[in-house]
Amino acid sequence: MKLIITPDAASATHVAAHLLADTIRQRPDAVLGLATGRTMEGVYAALADIHRAEALSFSGIASFNLDEYVGLPPSDPRSYRHYMQTHLFDHVDANERHIHVPNGVAADLKTECAAYEAAIRTHGGISLQLLGIGDTGHIGFNEPPSPFDTRTRVVELDAATRQQNAEMFGGDPEAVPSEAITMGVGTILDAKRLLMVATGPAKADIVAAALEGPITPDVSASAIRLHGDVVVVLDEASAGALSPETRALANAG
Numbered sequence: 001m002k003l004i005i006t007p008d009a010a011s012a013t014h015v016a017a018h019l020l021a022d023t024i025r026q027r028p029d030a031v032l033g034l035a036t037g038r039t040m041e042g043v044y045a046a047l048a049d050i051h052r053a054e055a056l057s058f059s060g061i062a063s064f065n066l067d068e069y070v071g072l073p074p075s076d077p078r079s080y081r082h083y084m085q086t087h088l089f090d091h092v093d094a095n096e097r098h099i100h101v102p103n104g105v106a107a108d109l110k111t112e113c114a115a116y117e118a119a120i121r122t123h124g125g126i127s128l129q130l131l132g133i134g135d136t137g138h139i140g141f142n143e144p145p146s147p148f149d150t151r152t153r154v155v156e157l158d159a160a161t162r163q164q165n166a167e168m169f170g171g172d173p174e175a176v177p178s179e180a181i182t183m184g185v186g187t188i189l190d191a192k193r194l195l196m197v198a199t200g201p202a203k204a205d206i207v208a209a210a211l212e213g214p215i216t217p218d219v220s221a222s223a224i225r226l227h228g229d230v231v232v233v234l235d236e237a238s239a240g241a242l243s244p245e246t247r248a249l250a251n252a253g
């Protein structure tokens with residue numbers, strides 16, 4: 001695992017955006033695994049800046065998002081498809097036909113999940129998977145417990161997650177959909193490279209649990225330690241509960 005600790009959130013999201021940009025430069029037809037959440041807003045803003053300032057083209061990439069709420073159509077401003085449009089795709093030259101977000105209003109959700117897995121395979125797998133971390137330790141929406149061989153499926157959201165994500169739903173956790181489609185932990189671990197980003201003091205304890213605690217389905221983010229090519233980018237605040245031993249890994253090589 002490569003660990004990068006930056007002084008503040010802005011520099012963490014900047015570093016993550018540059019890692020994504022490097023992937024696209026090395027492989028203009030890269031298959032990007034994308035994530036949502038407040039942390040990623042900074043990553044996508046920085047990526048859009050790189051697109052403009054350095055003429056980085058997204059025209060050859062394909063993308064697969066981690067998750068989507070069940071019951072929200074892509075046009076719903078609270079859907080992750082809409083989030084991706086406003087935070088990234090409106091600002092870069094990605095080809096709409098190659099953008100994939102699970103369809104939370106599919107008539108048959110089980111078929112939708114299987115088709116999503118098949119589409120990732122057809123594209124040759126994910127080159128780089130961007131990950132945030134939720135309060136429950138989830139990656140994507142892999143709530144505890146999520147076995148490490150899980151694939152794209154419908155999950156029930158944890159009460160803590162509905163609370164964490166209530167802001168977009170008028171502050172009411174009950175208004176947050178109770179289910180979501182998410183790539184499984186196994187789907188995520190199949191990506192060639194993982195890039196986890198966390199910022200802010202509220203993430204410090206769960207980041208430490210994921211990086212130093214037991215590797216367990218109860219903290220799905222801990223699964224990233226089983227992957228051979230992982231970069232974790234933290235700001236000082238989210239790295240605040242790490243042991244000196246883990247911190248010593250930071251910014252080495």
Ligand code: GLP
Nearest residue numbers: 036037038039132133134140141
């Ligand atoms: C949601 C997403 C996760 C993301 C998490 C963190 O729950 N499904 O993929 O990691 O939010 O969000 P934030 O960056 O807002 O803390």
